Amino acid sequence: xxxxxxxxxxxxARFEPPPDAFGRFLTYHDRRRQRRQVTAGVVGIAVFVAAxxxxxxxxxxxxxxxxxxxxxxxxxxxVPPDPDRASSIGLPPEGADPSSPERGELVITYYGRxxxxxxxxxxxxxxxxxxxxxYGSNSADGISTGxxxxxxxxxxxELLRSGVITSGLFDRDHHFDxxxxxxxxxxxxxxxxxxxxxxxxxxxxxxAMGTADSPTTPEQMTALMRLNDLFSDLASALPASAWExxxxxxxxxxxxxxxxxxxxxxxxxxxxxxxxLNLLPTxxxxxLLGRDRTYQPTxxxxxxxxxxxxxxxxxxxxxxxxxxxxxxxxxxxxxTTGSLEYAVPAPAPIEEAYIRxxxxxxxxxxSLFPG
Amino acid sequence: MPEPWSFERFFEEHQPRLFGAMCLITGDRQExxxxxxxxxxxxxxxxxxxxxxxxxxxFLFRTATNVFRNRLRRAAVALRRSFAPxxxxxxxxxxxxxxxxxxxxxxxxxxxxxxxxxxxxxxxxAVEAARVLGIRPxxxxxxxxxxxxxxxxxxxxxx
Numbered sequence: 050x051x052x053x054x055x056x057x058x059x060x061x062a063r064f065e066p067p068p069d070a071f072g073r074f075l076t077y078h079d080r081r082r083q084r085r086q087v088t089a090g091v092v093g094i095a096v097f098v099a100a101x102x103x104x105x106x107x108x109x110x111x112x113x114x115x116x117x118x119x120x121x122x123x124x125x126x127x128v129p130p131d132p133d134r135a136s137s138i139g140l141p142p143e144g145a146d147p148s149s150p151e152r153g154e155l156v157i158t159y160y161g162r163x164x165x166x167x168x169x170x171x172x173x174x175x176x177x178x179x180x181x182x183x184y185g186s187n188s189a190d191g192i193s194t195g196x197x198x199x200x201x202x203x204x205x206x207e208l209l210r211s212g213v214i215t216s217g218l219f220d221r222d223h224h225f226d227x228x229x230x231x232x233x234x235x236x237x238x239x240x241x242x243x244x245x246x247x248x249x250x251x252x253x254x255x256x257a258m259g260t261a262d263s264p265t266t267p268e269q270m271t272a273l274m275r276l277n278d279l280f281s282d283l284a285s286a287l288p289a290s291a292w293e294x295x296x297x298x299x300x301x302x303x304x305x306x307x308x309x310x311x312x313x314x315x316x317x318x319x320x321x322x323x324x325x326l327n328l329l330p331t332x333x334x335x336x337l338l339g340r341d342r343t344y345q346p347t348x349x350x351x352x353x354x355x356x357x358x359x360x361x362x363x364x365x366x367x368x369x370x371x372x373x374x375x376x377x378x379x380x381x382x383x384x385t386t387g388s389l390e391y392a393v394p395a396p397a398p399i400e401e402a403y404i405r406x407x408x409x410x411x412x413x414x415x416s417l418f419p420g
Numbered sequence: 421m422p423e424p425w426s427f428e429r430f431f432e433e434h435q436p437r438l439f440g441a442m443c444l445i446t447g448d449r450q451e452x453x454x455x456x457x458x459x460x461x462x463x464x465x466x467x468x469x470x471x472x473x474x475x476x477x478x479f480l481f482r483t484a485t486n487v488f489r490n491r492l493r494r495a496a497v498a499l500r501r502s503f504a505p506x507x508x509x510x511x512x513x514x515x516x517x518x519x520x521x522x523x524x525x526x527x528x529x530x531x532x533x534x535x536x537x538x539x540x541x542x543x544x545x546a547v548e549a550a551r552v553l554g555i556r557p558x559x560x561x562x563x564x565x566x567x568x569x570x571x572x573x574x575x576x577x578x579x
Contacts, residue, residue: 057444057541060525064440067453071431077457078464 139389140305140366140406147303147362148198153177153411156210159280161239161255170280172209173411176201176293178283179300196300196408199284205291212279213243216272218252225254226261228270236265236273241280302408305365306357306415307337309404322358325402328393333371336364357407357415365406372404427467431460434477438484441541444525445488445534455491459484481542488534489553524571532567535560 067073141147153173160169170180178201181194201209213219227236238255254265254273265273279286284295309325322341326334340358360368372391389406407415435456442452462483463470470476525533531553538549539560546557546564553560 057441057537060440060444064436064443064449064452066436066439070435070439071428073453074431074435074457074460077454078461081458081461 140369141299141301141362143366145299145301147301148177148179148411150175151303151411152413155412156206156244157213158242159239159276161241161277162237163239163277163281168281170283171410171412172201172206174206176203176206177411179410180283196302196410197297198300199292199297200294201287201291202293205287205293208291209283209287210243213241213276214245214250216276218269218272218276219243219245219250222251223253224260224262225252225265225269225273226263227255228265228273236270236277239277241276300408301362302410303362304409305360305362306407306409307360307365307368307404308357308407308415309402324399325393325395325404328395328402329404330371330375333368333375336360336368336371359409369406426471427464430463430471430476430480434480435460438480441481441537442484442488445485445537446530447526447533451491455484455487458487462487478542485534485538485553488530527570528567531555532563532570535563536567539564 153175155171156174157172158170160167162168168180168182170178172178177198179196179198181196225236227238236254238253240251240253242249242251252273254261284292284297289295309322322337326337329337337358337360340360342357342359369389369391372393388408391404393402393404394400395402409415438456438459439452442455443449446452446455459480463476463480470479473479525536528536534553535549538544538553539546546560549560550557555563
């Protein structure tokens with residue numbers, strides 16, 4: 050590996066950067082800022098014009114394309130998160146109230162890349178909306194928001210669910226392409242699953258989710274883009290009356306799955322828990338021993354499963370303290386998920402094993418951003 | 421507001437390597453510079469947080485590969501709409517050809533180059549590289565295998 054890195058370093062050195070790279074960067078940055086100001090102005094004017102049009106006509110009379118639930122009504126207040134309460138990166142602070150109830154029934158899931166970063170939204174029958182995104186405005190560490198939570202009324206859940214189902218896309222399972230036959234298509238990839246009262250119907254799009262079974266028509270493209278917009282900003286898209294509690298909080302799980310992984314390219318198989326447990330201090334081993342269960346991460350991770358040990362949040366905090374005090378491990382929060390992770394030195398060929406703390410979500414699984 | 425001097429030091433330290441990596445991936449110096457500039461701009465906007473990360477350079481490279489991925493997607497869409505696409509000038513051909521690695525990478529597609537640079541140099545796992553490139557881990561593995569095989573054949577052919 051070191052030889053390979055050195056070869057790349059040597060290769061990079063052959064590309065001489067342009068002179069005054071920082072000065073050129075500052076020029077680029079200024080132009081970029083000016084472009085954004087112009088774009089913001091144009092968008093502002095467009096929104097103003099659109100608002101006038103919306104006021105003049107009822108959105109529910111439109112039949113040309115599926116509508117967004119509650120469009121045209123007063124939208125929900127987007128209550129910005131309290132910085133002290135809205136971070137779910139790592140483990141929750143002591144005394145934080147866990148999300149209630151502990152168990153929940155999924156109604157809708159969104160998992161995809163509407164723009165730059167990955168977004169995941171889980172809607173539960175009890176009204177909870179649990180979500181996280183990369184590079185979002187509520188980002189706790191500059192990259193991931195960690196899991197956040199706010200709450201819909203029962204009517205709000207039904208409004209959202211029926212809005213998704215009546216988009217015209219959920220008559221059966223579909224896998225659309227990213228819109229290669231539609232001019233100016235801008236879909237990347239994603240999946241929405243919704244409970245239609247009988248089963249979960251899945252609509253996927255984009256090559257990253259597998260092989261498309263049908264080309265996307267312009268009407269379907271419009272519907273998918275509207276759903277992308279809807280899930281990207283539920284707080285603004287749904288009417289105020291749909292929200293029981295619009296304040297965004299950190300999602301505080303009741304339980305954690307402690308999962309093991311490694312440099313996957315080297316072994317091409319999941320680690321057996323015992324391979325990692327043997328590397329840990331005895332108190333940590335005692336906490337984890339015999340508590341294995343298999344998790345199948347929700348969304349986009351078909352065929353990918355891990356054996357993890359399930360702990361209460363208090364036990365997870367205790368384990369984290371043991372690993373931290375052991376001193377031989379470094380820790381980090383993984384860039385995209387916000388999960389806490391410890392790296393433990395291991396004998397070859399593993400070399401380094403990772404112990405990840407994944408929040409167990411109310412439907413009993415944890416969720417990875419696997420790409 | 422970011423602290424300009426500390427960001428400038430970060431820029432000076434990592435720009436050459438990022439520029440080089442993007443040259444290898446894109447095969448185009450202009451494209452490489454634009455991607456690097458956009459990545460640094462995004463890092464600068466969040467510098468107060470990114471600077472406190474354990475690995476700010478990792479964030480920079482991840483941002484750059486995200487920018488590359490999005491541009492590749494837009495380019496693919498544009499290519500489908502255009503009549504006669506002209507091939508981009510290849511930066512790899514413009515540098516001296518003494519390095520085996522550079523010669524090996526030349527015949528590869530941008531996706532194969534990206535997969536190899538991400539996993540081989542930046543140390544991403546297949547899952548992490550897949551997330552950055554917006555493809556599946558199995559596709560990353562296939563791209564690296566194809567890329568290595570093509571590179572090996574190319575080197576054998578040119579002696």
